Amino acid sequence: MAPKSSTLQDVARVAGVSTATVSRTLSNPNVVSESTRTRVSEAVKTTGYRINRAARNLRTQRAHSVLVLLPDLANPFFSEILEGISRELSHRGYSMLIASTKQVHDSGERLLDYLDDARADGMIILDGGLDPDVVSMLENARQTKRILFACEWVEGADFPTVRCENRQGAREAVNHLYSLGHRKIAHVTGPEGNVLMHTRKDAFVAQISELGLELKPEWIIAGDFSISAGCAAAQAWIAMEDRSTAVFCASDQLAMAFIAELSRHGFRVPEDVSVMGFDDIDFAEQFIPALTSIRQDRLLIGETAANMLMGRIESPNTGGDEPIAIIPVSLVVRESTAAPG
Amino acid sequence: MAPKSSTLQDVARVAGVSTATVSRTLSNPNVVSESTRTRVSEAVKTTGYRINRAARNLRTQRAHSVLVLLPDLANPFFSEILEGISRELSHRGYSMLIASTKQVHDSGERLLDYLDDARADGMIILDGGLDPDVVSMLENARQTKRILFACEWVEGADFPTVRCENRQGAREAVNHLYSLGHRKIAHVTGPEGNVLMHTRKDAFVAQISELGLELKPEWIIAGDFSISAGCAAAQAWIAMEDRSTAVFCASDQLAMAFIAELSRHGFRVPEDVSVMGFDDIDFAEQFIPALTSIRQDRLLIGETAANMLMGRIESPNTGGDEPIAIIPVSLVVRESTAAPG
DNA sequence: TGAGCTTCTGCAATCGATTACATTAATTCT
DNA sequence: AGAATTAATGTAATCGATTGCAGAAGCTCA
Numbered sequence A, B: 001m002a003p004k005s006s007t008l009q010d011v012a013r014v015a016g017v018s019t020a021t022v023s024r025t026l027s028n029p030n031v032v033s034e035s036t037r038t039r040v041s042e043a044v045k046t047t048g049y050r051i052n053r054a055a056r057n058l059r060t061q062r063a064h065s066v067l068v069l070l071p072d073l074a075n076p077f078f079s080e081i082l083e084g085i086s087r088e089l090s091h092r093g094y095s096m097l098i099a100s101t102k103q104v105h106d107s108g109e110r111l112l113d114y115l116d117d118a119r120a121d122g123m124i125i126l127d128g129g130l131d132p133d134v135v136s137m138l139e140n141a142r143q144t145k146r147i148l149f150a151c152e153w154v155e156g157a158d159f160p161t162v163r164c165e166n167r168q169g170a171r172e173a174v175n176h177l178y179s180l181g182h183r184k185i186a187h188v189t190g191p192e193g194n195v196l197m198h199t200r201k202d203a204f205v206a207q208i209s210e211l212g213l214e215l216k217p218e219w220i221i222a223g224d225f226s227i228s229a230g231c232a233a234a235q236a237w238i239a240m241e242d243r244s245t246a247v248f249c250a251s252d253q254l255a256m257a258f259i260a261e262l263s264r265h266g267f268r269v270p271e272d273v274s275v276m277g278f279d280d281i282d283f284a285e286q287f288i289p290a291l292t293s294i295r296q297d298r299l300l301i302g303e304t305a306a307n308m309l310m311g312r313i314e315s316p317n318t319g320g321d322e323p324i325a326i327i328p329v330s331l332v333v334r335e336s337t338a339a340p341g
Numbered sequence C: 001t002g003a004g005c006t007t008c009t010g011c012a013a014t015c016g017a018t019t020a021c022a023t024t025a026a027t028t029c030t
Numbered sequence D: 001a002g003a004a005t006t007a008a009t010g011t012a013a014t015c016g017a018t019t020g021c022a023g024a025a026g027c028t029c030a
Helices: A008-015 A019-027 A034-047 A053-060 A076-091 A101-106 A132-140 A166-179 A195-210 A227-238 A252-264 A298-314 B008-015 B019-027 B034-047 B053-060 B076-091 B101-106 B132-140 B166-179 B195-210 B227-238 B252-264 B298-314
Strands: A065-070 A095-100 A122-125 A147-150 A161-164 A185-188 A246-249 A274-276 A293-296 A324-327 A329-332 B065-070 B095-100 B122-125 B147-150 B161-164 B185-188 B246-249 B274-276 B293-296 B324-327 B329-332
Touching (some): A008 A019, A008 A034, A053 B053, A065 A076, A065 A101, A065 A298, A076 A095, A076 A298, A076 B076, A076 B095, A076 B101, A095 A101, A095 B076, A122 A298, A147 A298, A161 A166, A166 A195, A166 A274, A166 A293, A166 A329, A185 A195, A185 A227, A227 A252, A246 A252, A298 A324, B008 B019, B008 B034, B019 B034, B065 B076, B065 B298, B076 B095, B076 B298, B095 B101, B122 B298, B147 B298, B161 B166, B161 B298, B166 B185, B166 B246, B166 B274, B166 B293, B166 B329, B185 B195, B185 B227, B227 B246, B227 B252, B252 B274, B298 B324
Parallel strands (some): A065 A095, A065 A122, A122 A147, A147 A161, A161 A324, A185 A246, B065 B095, B065 B122, B122 B147, B147 B161, B161 B324, B185 B246, B246 B274
Antiparallel strands (some): A095 B095, A293 A329, B293 B329
16 A cells, blocks of 8 residues: 655654754754755655645644635636636645636535635635625624625625726726727616626716717617627617717626627627627637727736735734725727728 | 634533533434434534534544535536535535645646545546646555546546446437438547547447438538637538538537537528537527537536546445446427428 | 443544744854 | 854744544434
8 A cells, every 4th residue: 555655754764863853954944953954854754755735734724725716616717717716826836716607605614614614815806796794794704804706796885805906997998999989879888787797888878978979778788798698688778769889898707798699680890889898818819800998907906906915914913004005907998999881 | 802713522511421422422323222322313403513524534544525526617518527426525514625626736736635645535537638647646546445437427437427328318419400400510529539529429320320421521620619610610611512411510618609609600500500519518509509418417427427426435445346336318499400401 | 130232432543744843963152 | 171152953832723533412112
């Protein structure tokens, strides 16, 4: 059978020192003498020693891992954020645990258990649509300092947050369409109750009015981030009395589904109507027509979130920490928008 | 500050029993008497006890978590597999760690450390393109039993594997195109050296010849699973002396990029050429034209992999375990394929 | 009645690393 | 030279749950 892997004791024996010295050599090399340092290093090599994290975690009361909580694992929007988080975490020797809110809820698992049972040192939540009950549990938890929201957030609750410039993005979208010559601009919103939906919609409305444009009520189409909502929105657009010449969708997925449905009904984008999205997911570039969108740097969002959380975990008392990071967005112009016909 | 969370000791004190009894009540309730069982349960409730996993992990020599290794976190193909894995793991009280091979390699982290340092009980690898050095390290590891490949695998190395019926899928693709009336069928392959690429290509060639069809060398277009490869393949197709009337691409992403590039050059799908993919990713349905594809049940792949691994972790000596699971595929016909013009 | 079982519970060692405190050796200072 | 300081290492307690072993209590049966 497999020989047990070696422990600090083994290394200590081989090097002829105490376990304390070995431990120190590993975690704080400059407090031991040059000679023991090399002796220990050699012993580590010959024994093939690997630290036992369970033991370390128990002793140090740290899990050296972070939980990332998604609304839905199967949604590609999040993967790049994960990449960013993971990159930053692994730099610092942390691992990344993943769970989806849906699942956690279904299995009756308590979210806080991750923190309470020493499985994770902190959590990054990518879901602003958490149950209010859950949110208030989080707020009252002992570990509030170690919870952070990214991308989405919960209005009213004050957790530190990393988010992109949603307002700015929506305004740029409107400006882009305006500068192409559009004066009748519609908006397909995200899901009711979602913070991003509200932020983007409000900014959209504000910018429309700032430009002095008309905004018919039917030009605000209620949707959500799903594919089917995009199809429904397209039908709503088709049924309009007075159709807008441009449509700003609250997400790329929505925009693509919107365009797809339109095309099934014989409309062409951008000839018949300009359509743009939000997010700039990988696929936007590949879509036909290539999608004009507002780009979120998802890698950066992930990295920033991880960074911020680690800071709070590793030095919990550094007070003046800015609890909000805002990541800039940028307009990416492609083929789905053009001057009105 | 935060009151420390309570421990077994606290529960024991409140219930008036020893820690041993509490522990037993929790893990093996039927060995303790009814009366103490209820007493302990109450004490658990009043103290708000949560088990400390670090302590349990140390004592039991289990991490109660599994590492999933991806080639690339930002690739949406994998998300649904993750969902499947995660679902199965959380049922059993395990957590899911995620890392990408790229990252692990970049950061000089040893892959086996996850197993050696008691961070994970096993790993599911979704990347068949691992460095041969790494693979042989894995083969010689103490923990070989706890490593499993899913989707992709490494030719020659014998790790347990979960994969889909790649050969069958490729044959069905050819048959589908054949039954539509196509006689000149091309194939855009995956990346050189990739097992999926070879398996699918070989099956494609075999089925073509079984049907007695001609296969010009230029009809095998070397690609990889990237978007740019799809574009390049489209240019190759356009440049062909004798163009095929149908193209079977080794992945959906490839097929979509292929179609996109074609459309930029004025070709229409399926009017000018039928195109199909492999995988049936979420977006295939939404693409224009909606993509005909070979569907892999990625959720099932994930669940199966997790199940198999857990079995091997929890009862390492159950010998006769079938070390390969094959997940069926199915043809999904949509709009991107039609009878030749 | 008391030997032999069963059932339930407690004692205490254990997993492997960290770290406060004590100890020893070496160096500096007056 | 002897006191005081510094540097390097060792001793042993500790983190919190699990579990082999043993003891106590209750039962059965001859």
